[in-house]
Amino acid sequence: MSTVRCVDLCRFFIQGDQTIKALDHVDLSIGKREFVCLSGPSGSGKTTLLNAIGGLDKPTSGEVWVAEQRIDNLSKGELANMRLHNIGFVFQAYNLIPVLTARENVEFVMQVQGVPADERRQRAMAILQEVGLEDMEDRRPANLSGGQQQRVAVARAIVSRPAMVLADEPTANLDSVTAEHLMGLFVALNEKHSTTFIISTHDQRVMSYARRLIGLVDGRIVKDETR
C-alpha cells in the first residue's frame, strides 16, 4: 500500500511563447515508512513535485494520490484539511508567521487542529528542546537566524506527528552539526512513528541518510534506487 502515488504527472508553466516542463510525465509510488530523497540540480522540478504531492499546486495533467485518496481534483478547503491532518511541511524559504513567536509557530498547526492547550504547549516545548531552541521560544522570527528559523519550521512540521513530512531543502541554511542533528531527528521519527519522509536536497550529507534516492533532471525521473 502506498502513501503517495503519482500517475503520468505533468506540470507545465507557460512563459511567453515558451513552455517549461517542470514535471514531465512522472510516475512514482512511495510507500509508508519510506525515507526518500529527491535529488537533482536547481530547476529540475523538486519543489514542483513536492508542491503537487502536498496539494499546494494543481498539476497540468495526471493524477496525485495521497493515502488512497485522489487529491488533484479536491477543492481548496478539502486540500487544506488534507494537509492539516496528514502532512508536515518544511518549505525552502518563508516558513514562519512573522507575528507569532517560535513556540506559537510550532503550536500553530496543532492549534488549528484543535489540540488542547496543555498538550500543545508540552509537545511544542519538547520538540523545541530537540531542535535546540528551548531558550528561543519567545522570539519572533525576525529575531532568529536563518538556521534557527529553519529549525522552528522543522519542529512545526513534525510536532503534530503527520503521516508524511515533505521537506524542501531543509538543511540549506543549516550548519553541518545542526544539519546532522536534524537528519538524525528525521530518521528517528521515521523509525519510531513510521512517518514517511520525502526530502528534496542537493546536499550530499542528506542523501547519505536516504534509503531511497530519486534523481530528477528537467522534470523527469532519471534515477530511482533503494539502498
Next chain:
Amino acid sequence: MHLPFAVLFRLAWRNLWRNYRRTLIMLGAITVGVWAMIFMTAVMRGMVDDMLYRAVRNLPGHVQIHHSDYRDDPSISNSMPPIDQALLDALEQPEIIKWSARVRVPAVITSEHDTRGTTLLGIDPEEESGLSFIADSIVAGRFLESVDDRGLIVGQKMIDNLETVLGRRVVVMSQDPDNEIIDRGFRIVGVFATDLENVEESFIFTGRKTVQSMLNMGASISEIAVLGHDYRDVSDVLRLQEVTGPDREILPWYEIDTYLGTMLSTMDGFVLVWIVVVFLALSFGLVNTLVMAVFERVREIGLMQALGMRPSMIVVQVLMETFLLLLIGLAAGNLFAILSVVALSDGIDLSIVSEGMQMMGVANVLYPSLQTNDVLLADVVVIVLGLLAGLSPAWRAARYQPVEAITKV
C-alpha cells in the same frame, strides 16, 4: 466546522498593530466619524426636543379634548359643557400630571393707539401653572389670581404694538354664541415674554369665568389641555377617550400640530440617514486600509493555507481584524461623544444665529440630548456595515493560492 478562535484572534490582534501608524490613522478616522454620528445626533435631538417642548408648553399640553366639531370650526358655538364627574375622575389618575380647562376665542384688542387681532384665552391660573408657559413668563405686573380675575395679561410684543403700557385700559372685542359682537374694557395687569415673538402677539389671557360671563356662554369651555409624563408616549393619556364619549374628541399634540408631529416621526429616519452617510465617508478609508493590510500579507496568508487553514478561517481572521478595528474606534468615538455632550450640558449658545433659529421655533440655548437608542443605532450600523465592508478584502485574502506564497522569492 471547527474554527480555532484563539489563534485567529491572536493573529488578528497582532496584525492590527503591525503597521500601527496606519491603524492609528484609521482609528482616528473611525473615532471622529462615530463622534460626529453620535454628537450631531444629540444636537439634532436637542433641537427637536426643545422645539417640541416649547410647542407643547405653548398651550397644547400633550393631549387636548374638544367638542367633536371644534377641529372643523373652532368657533364659540362648538364649545363643550363643563367637565362632568366621570371625566373629572379620569383626569385625577396618576398618569396625568396636570390638566386645564380653557375658553379660547378669536378676539380683537384695541388701545388708544392701535388695534390688533389675537386669541383671547380664559384660564384658571392655578390649573395653568406647570402646564403651559404663561404662569412663569410674567415679566411685569402680576399673573392672574383666580378664575374670575378681571385683569388682562398681554405679551411684550403686543403691548409694544398697541403703544400702551401696564396698568392702562384696553378694549377686547369678540362674538358670543349668537354671533353678537361683544366688547368689554380690561385693565392690563401683567405682561409676559417668551423666546418667540409670535407667541407674545398670539395670545392674551384673563380669568375663565370672566370670559364665560362676557360672552354669555355659561360654564362652557373650548378645550381641556392635559399633560402626561412623556410627550413621546401619550398612549396613557389618550385612554381618557373611554370617558369622553362621542360628543368630545381627544387629540394628541402631534395631531393638533401636524408639522411638529411629522418632525418627530421623521427624526429617526434623519438620524439613520446621517449615520449611514458618515459611515459611507469612513468606509472608503476602511476598505482601503484592509485591502492594504491584506495585500502586504499575501505570503503569510498563503503559508497559513499551506499549513492547513481553510479559506473560511482566513475570511474569519480578516473579519476579526476588521471587528477589532471597529470596536476600538467605536469605544473611543462613543467616549468622546459622551464627554462632548456632558461638557456641553449647560447648553450651546446660539444667540449669534438666533434670528434664523427663532423662525424654526428654536431657543437661543441648545441642549444636546444623548439617547441610548441613537448611540446603539450608530454602533450597530458601524459594526454591521463595517463587517460588510471587510468582506471584500477578506474574500480576496482567502483566494490567495498557497503555492504563490511559498515559491515567491
